[in-house]
Amino acid sequence: MQRYFIDQNADVSQRFFITKKEDIHHITNVMRYDVGSKIILTFNDQTVYLCEIADITSDKIAVDLKEKQNINTELPVDVTICSGLIKADKYEWLLQKATELGASSFIAVSMERSIVKLNEAKVAKKIERWQKIIKEAAEQSCRLVIPSIQFESNLKLICDTIDNYDYILIAYEEEAKDGELSNFKQTLQQFKAQDKVLMIFGPEGGLSENEISLFSNTSTVVGLGPRILRAETAPLYALSAISYEKELMG
Incomplete structure (x- = not known):
């Protein structure tokens, strides 16, 4: 599943928006995802969530957090x-x-x-x-x-x-x-x-x-x-x- 970074801390109570042009292009034109598609988002606080695309416009993509992913892929040092x-x-x-x-x-x-x-x-x-x-x-x-x-x-x-x-x-x-x-x-x-x-x-x-x-x-x-x-x-x-x-x- 495709992964993206978002420059915010995670909060399950709110909707998040992907606004970087290259990410919007990749999601809509390369992957051809649509409303309802699932992606993985990694947040500033190093938490990772399975997310669902809720809305797509030309300048932002709205996503809802669905499930936290418990992973650690960073070197210990x-x-x-x-x-x-x-x-x-x-x-x-x-x-x-x-x-x-x-x-x-x-x-x-x-x-x-x-x-x-x-x-x-x-x-x-x-x-x-x-x-x-x-x-x-x-x-x-x-x-x-x-x-x-x-x-x-x-x-x-x-x-x-x-x-x-x-x-x-x-x-x-x-x-x-x-x-x-x-x-x-x-x-x-x-x-x-x-x-x-x-x-x-x-x-x-x-x-x-x-x-x-x-x-x-x-x-x-x-x-x-x-x-x-x-x-x-x-x-x-x-x-x-x-x-x-x-x-x-x-």
Whole structure:
């Protein structure tokens, strides 16, 4: 059943209205739903309801809440993926898949070795496109929240936010080359429910030693197994490992 997000808290005593143009278009023109059709709505308070369409007009769709759905699809820990800018199609694929795997937020950073450069005048347009990709992936994967995304012009700016996190992990390919296999596993085992984790990944050219040094006193440098992963693959590996450790292993 098709799922949509609504920017309100749930209240079974009232009727709700879907007003976002893209959602109205999808419901009426793509899915071809009509009055009486059922959809799933996810609310700001992370509650999920089976709803019935009560009325459709050109600028809004009225829905009535029918049955609460008791589900939890969020990772036990709050993971922010901070990664260097990479080629557009690869980064958009990364956003889609990382959203499916449970990332809570994204930070796109223009790093020293980033081949791709983002013009300041185009930042707002890019973020709008990225957020749309994230929203659609969140709906498809039954997420309870839509991950956020922001852009920073260099990694130094992230240093000002380190107090917001319980753990900062830096995925560094030199660690993998040197055979380091234990730091990531040991750190994963320390994560507790609701911990906030920042994971930093380089672009195609990797992180520079200068960028690594920015977090030398506040982070754990980890290798992600014995193989060298692509820039768009490494975050997915990390999220999968976190899911395995904290969801499947309990």
